[in-house]
Amino acid sequence: MGEKNDKKTQLLVFNILNLCLEKILRAVKEKQAKLSNCGLDCNKCKFFEKICHGCKACKGKPMWLGFTNYSICPVYDCSKNVKALNNCGECRYFPCKLFLSLEELSILCSKENQVTHLQSRIENIL
Numbered sequence: 001m002g003e004k005n006d007k008k009t010q011l012l013v014f015n016i017l018n019l020c021l022e023k024i025l026r027a028v029k030e031k032q033a034k035l036s037n038c039g040l041d042c043n044k045c046k047f048f049e050k051i052c053h054g055c056k057a058c059k060g061k062p063m064w065l066g067f068t069n070y071s072i073c074p075v076y077d078c079s080k081n082v083k084a085l086n087n088c089g090e091c092r093y094f095p096c097k098l099f100l101s102l103e104e105l106s107i108l109c110s111k112e113n114q115v116t117h118l119q120s121r122i123e124n125i126l
Contacts, residue, residue, distance in 0.1 A: 036062075037079040037087045038099060039121030075102055089125030 034042045036055035042048045052063040060076030072081075078098060079085045088094050100118070 035124055038075040039125035041124055087125045
């Protein structure tokens, strides 16, 4: 009888752990859904949901493209269209020259905050 109770306890613990893991994975997916391919957290962007719905929603054509000569964000194009990745953090060349040199994102933060902004983007996708 003790063996039967041990198996029930193990099954209960397994089910609880499985539920916890599912909840964690849902939270991670929800967070990733709001991350651009370059690691920008759309929720923290002052333009999000006002004039931009995020890079993934607009397929790499965020509002800041209007300030550039690009027709599509080069980071989005590289990671999603060329390499079929969810974000740059999945690339074996990360962080590459393209990721580090995307100056257009500077419109999203002040010059003083650009290093912090870059660090935050890297942390978000690693």
